[in-house]
Amino acid sequence: MDETFWTYFFVLGTFAVYIGIALWARANSTDDFYVAGHDVHPVINGMATAADWMSAASFLSMAGLLAFLGYGGSVYLMGWTGGYVLLALLLAPFLREFGKFTVPDFVGDRYYSSFARIVAVICALFVSFTYIAGQMKGVGVAFSGFLGVDFNVGILIGMGIVFVYATFGGMKGVTYTQVAQYVVLIFAYTVPAIFLSLIITGNPVPQLGFISNATGTDVPMIQKLNQVVTDLGFAEYTSTNKSMLDIFAITGALMFGTAGLPHVIIRFFTVSSAKNARVSAGWALVFIALLYTTAPAVGAFARLNFIDTVNDATYIADQEDYAARSAEIAAAGGKPVPTWYKEWEKTGLLGFDDKNSDGIMQYRGPNAPDGIANELTPNNDIFVLANPQIANLPGWVIGLVVAGGLAAALSTAAGLLMVISSAVSHDLCRRTLFKNMTDKTELRVARGAAAAAVIASGLLGIFSAQLGFVAQVVAFAFGLAAASLFPIIFLGIFWKRMNKEGAIASMLFGLITTFSYIYYFKFIDLDPAHWFLGVSPEGIGFVFMWISALIGIAVSLVTAPPPQDIQDLVEDIRVPGTRTPHGIADAGMAPMPAE
Known part of the structure; x- marks a missing residue:
């Protein structure tokens, strides 16, 4: 049985499991659809959160970045890991104590403003659609590489699968589907990494193989890789051409963007209490660490294997x-x-x-000593998927990796679709435009919004092929979240003087400036020399985040303070156990005043 059989076996088998789980966990109420009934076990939620978090960018692109950027690619590893710790410890328990369905729900009630809620909906949609474009691009890469279909056709297939379990199961179906997807993706990532580590270093533990000697030598694997790449004219693997400021900015944008990502935050609304939110966050960190500590080794192994098999080969x-x-x-x-x-x-x-014109494939860097120009242009996103083939691993390993890549992309895509769906049906329709909407009608609108979001996300995935590799596309979403949502969530929890005027000004500034900067330098001016302070589009969200927060504080100080009941609310959510499970109305507080 060859790799084609195993690919179809694992892909079709896992798809059947996902759809079966969605039908079994079909949502029957808005509570099920938005937050899985608030009763998901912390360990289950931790595993689902890890799958939601580890997207196509983590599974497909991060190791590829580390493979070809070396130390410079580590900003993604540091930013995403540190960002989740920041979210888990700083924001998640307090947001769960507040007890609402969504981030715009929190913004609308904390800032006692329908307009603030609408702005938060717009921010959430911008972030989610940018993020989901990267996931759909990852789906296209996986399908086109192994199932012999066109990139765009692969995206359409992925859209169909997500449509079924997101629209029928809602958050309840998505939660249990993500548990299955985590199991698939973590096995798919670690099994080939163990094979590669044994082949290259003789050590079965990839994390240790990364710092072990290369097989048959007394030279550390990293030292060997440094020598190989420098001999070909590339910079040392352990060096980078990024400025220190840009590294700091990208890491900061990824960290604080994580803490503002609606699809990650919403996962902590699915547990029963703030205590369980903390517990599930701890479990999620354990599950995430299994992949993130393996990624540097996978990247280094990929670079060595790529050079060994392709450089100076005769082209046919x-x-x-x-x-x-x-x-x-x-x-x-x-x-x-x-x-x-x-x-x-x-x-x-x-x-x-x-x-x-010599028929030989020369892979060279800009400082190649033989003066030969580079003739190969590899795409970073393919190397986790291609690694088993490059190393001639068994066909079942190759099929498993494809299923894992699709699981990573689809799990995050489903979480993002839930954010988009709830933003439209709950925050925009029920809480703002049609306040007399029944639960049954809201559930139908939520499913319709999820279906529309699937179609829009697929189109964005096709378009995103022009933007860059998966992790780069995803990084833009983190910058948008850092500049627009993180400041008002953080200040909304820890500073009771923050008011609706400050929140609205902060969100609008962060969203408009960050989106404009990214658009300008990705589509109009492509010269890095013109970047503001030398900060790339991936990192600019961190710079604008601080300005956005200062604008929010300044506007709040020169306008009227929030009502006393809102200030009391801020005090309450920082004390676990003092809030009822479903927010302001359940706590007997006054309804949101009309503007």
């Missing part, structure tokens, strides 16, 4: 004649282009430009 253009030509080249003592390269070349995600 005719696919039909590949086997015969490959045998001839090998018999003559040459190195034929590997099979895995020819398979991935069909996707358009690998490129070879024979600049010196």
Whole structure:
């Protein structure tokens, strides 16, 4: 049984499990649809949170970034890991104590303003749609690479699967589906990493293999990798061409953006109490650490294997004649282009430009000592998926990795669709425009909004191919969240003087400036020399976050303070056990005043 059989076996098998879980956990009420009834066990929620958190960017793109950016790619590892710790310890328990369904729900009631709620809905939609574009791009990469379908067709297939379990199961179905997806993705990530670590270092633990000696030598694997890449004219693997300020800004944008991501925050509304929110956050960190501590090793192994199998190989253009030509080249003592390269070349995600017309694939850096220009352009997003093929691992490992990549992308896509759906049906429709809407009608609107969001996200995934690799697209979402949502959530919890005027000004400034900066430098001015303070579009959200917070504070100080009941609310949510499970109205507080 070859890798094609195993790919279809694992992909179709896991899809059947996801759909079965969604039908079993079908949502029958708005409480089920939005927050899974508030009764998910902390360990289950921790596993679902980990799957929600570890998106296509974590599974597919992060190791690829580390493989080709080396130390410079570690900003994604540091930012995403540190950001989750920040969210878990600083915000999640207090938001759960507040007891609402969504982030805009918190904003609307904490800032006693329908307009603030609408602005928060807009921010959540911008963040979620930007984020989901990266997930759908990851789905397209996985399908196009292994199932022999076009990139865009792969996205359409992924849309269909997410449509079923997001629209029928709601958050209840998504939660239990994400548990299954976590199991799939973590096995799919760690099993090939163990194989690769054994082959390259002889150590079965990837985290230790990363710092072990290369097999058959007394040279540390990282030192060997440094020597290999510098001999080809690249910078040392342990160096970076990013400025210290840009590294700091990108890390900060990812960290604080994490703490403002609606699809991660909403997961802590599914448990029964603030205490359980803390417990589930702890479990989520354990589950996330399994992948994040493995990623640096996977990236380093990928870079070594890529260079070893492709550099200075003889290119074979005719696919039909590949086997015969490959045998001839090998018999003559040459190195034929590997099979895995020819398979991935069909996707358009690998490129070879024979600049010196010698038929040899030269992979070189800008400082190549032999003066040969680089002829290979690999896409960072393919290397976790391609790793098992590059290392000639068994077919079942290859099929498992494909299923894992799809699980990572689809789990996060489903969480984001729940944010989009709830923002439209609950915050915009029921809480703002149609306040007399019944639960039954709201549930129908929520499902309709989820269906529409699936279609829109698929189109964005197709469009996102122009933006960059998966992790880069996702990084833009973190910058938007850091600048627009984090300041007003943080200040809303820890500063009772923060009022609706300050919140609205802060959100609008953060969203408009960050989105404009990203758009300008990704589509209009592509020259990094023009970046503000040398900060890239991926990191600018961190800079604007501080300005956004200062604007919110300044506007709040020169306008009227919040009503006393709102100030009392801020005091209450910081004391666990003093709030009833469903927010302001249940606590006997006055309804939100009309504007």
